Amino acid sequence: MLDRLLDLDVIVCAGSGGVGKTTMSSTLGVWAAQQGKKVLVLTIDPAKRLANALGLDSSELNKPGQVQGLKASGELHASMIDSQEIFDSFIRKCAPNEQAAERLFANSLYKQLSTTLSGSQEFTSLEALLQAKESGNYDLIILDTPPSQHAIDFLRAPERIFALFQKSITQWFIKGSGDVGLFRKLVNQGTKTALSALEAVTGSKFIQELSDFFESMAELQDEVGQRSIQVHRLLSSERTGFVLITGFDRAKLVEAEKFQRDLRTAGASLSLVLVNRAKPASYESLDMKTLSSEAQNTAQKIDQLKKRESEYFQIQTQFLEELEARLSSSTNMLCLPEVIDDIVGAEGLELLVEILKVTSSQANQPQEGIGV
């Protein structure tokens, strides 16, 4: 089941926040390196232990470094994306001259755009992906997408940023030479009325800033347009696959179905759904006779906890099976157990790869379902 991923040049790991996306991206990276590939994992903000396992805690941002201590015939490289730097360098690259770039950097709305606005991280991680792809240095690039509310935000967000540069908006704001006002340039009466309405409630200073912002953006639009086509081409390529990493809760799982549909609409394909922590950690009730009364009390509480947990997993598994039946056959689904081992260093990641491989080979046996 996993082997299909080896045909890909790019794997995009998507999913909503808190589902173990970064860990699974790295695990897939280690696995592919074991299969002999030269792999790059691009990530945003890994947890300390994971950063340590990937050797990222000491390396520079945006500079890939090789992960040491792996038993693999291939190579694993990892890099942490610095959003602000990539955004700024992207603007510099696309701007016709230094002045145009500086003007945009000085705009107060741009400052909000590049740092806090949702969508900018998605945009820059795609830019980082494209740069890595163009370098030709890797057999496989795995992109760990930024944390988001929904998996699909990843695809939508860059579109919104690209839209900023598009002529349809910018042309209405472009001032002519001298002090030809904004509104005089407008041809469309509807837009004119709408803009006066906006000015009435926001004030002319806001309109001025906005106009300045879009005007600066417009200078970049040709380059940016080219870039957005390249990004789209890469994401919809046959050799790019999406992996959805998801949690086990019903509310998270329904996302898988929507994501598959949304990806298809966008011309991309969902290769694999990884359901994380979908089976409880195993535990057998202790022999009470061998325990002191105090320890018995604790052991009973653990039994109760495991019972509640197992009831929960049963309900969820039923839901999961229904969902799997509805997913199209081109998408595989793997349910990973809750891992209670300490994941430390490269060895920790290798352990996760083993679990992934075992789960995958079990799923390949036709008789076995995805029971707990």
Next chain:
Amino acid sequence: MSEITANQKLHLVTGKGGVGKSTVAAGLALNLSQKGEKTLLVELGERSFYSSAWGQEFGFEPTSVEPNLWVARWQAEDCLKEYLGHLLKVSKIAELFFENRVMKALVNSAPALKELAIAGKLTSRPRKVGPPLGFEHIVLDAYSTGHFRALLNAPIGMAEAVGFGPMGEQSRGITDTLKRRDITKIYVVTLPEELPVKETLELDDYLTNQYGQETCVIMNKSLHGDFQLDEVKILSEEVVKTEAPGSSRKYLEYLETRLTDERDFRNQLPEGVHTLEHQYKPTSKDLYLKVAESLSEVVDA
């Protein structure tokens, strides 16, 4: 200040993705409504999260789901449309504004405009701007920490960028309302794990030291409600001497680690962290009722 504005409370719930923000927000809103106070639970964005629990879709207009509890789903565009309609007094112009293709693209892409629209709608009653929302409590299932800061920063940035004029005025009013502790309360949901705690600490530092607000930290999926670290240690020690299966020993080790981590994380967080037990229930009204019960301590504090 009128009676009405003094009474309305805003509850903003944030936290790292996946910590259970929406569940805590729903539990909080249920708890408040059970006290007999009119409560509006608000979710944001294109898709409804609460539809699966209540079995119905939610939109901009509040929908009654329980006694004293309404749910609404706000999208920035709707908030802006309502606001413009209210200010311009002529809904025709507002309609025209939003039917315009250029304006649609603009609203979708202009930096901070969406965040500003949401924050504006949220604070409309205390600020007496826009159509008033007739609820005693508004509970907002807000964005995750990073985007939540963008929500708080949008009016500040806008006021800096546009010092004069209506936009600047409005922006300052929004920030003032969000900073008032007698009106706005901010809840940060976290888990006993590294990244959620890290984000909570960063946000708490920002809120208390720069923004001038308090935080109410809620640690979800706590094991300390069920277990004491010491009793698990005692059990482990006894089990080592027996023939207990390896998986059980490993599980006990894991439990010990989890409890130790939880204690350490609690020590890192500011004092007065509230804990919420792991419920082991799928997303449902049943889960929210359970959480509502557990949150009594938080609400009464």
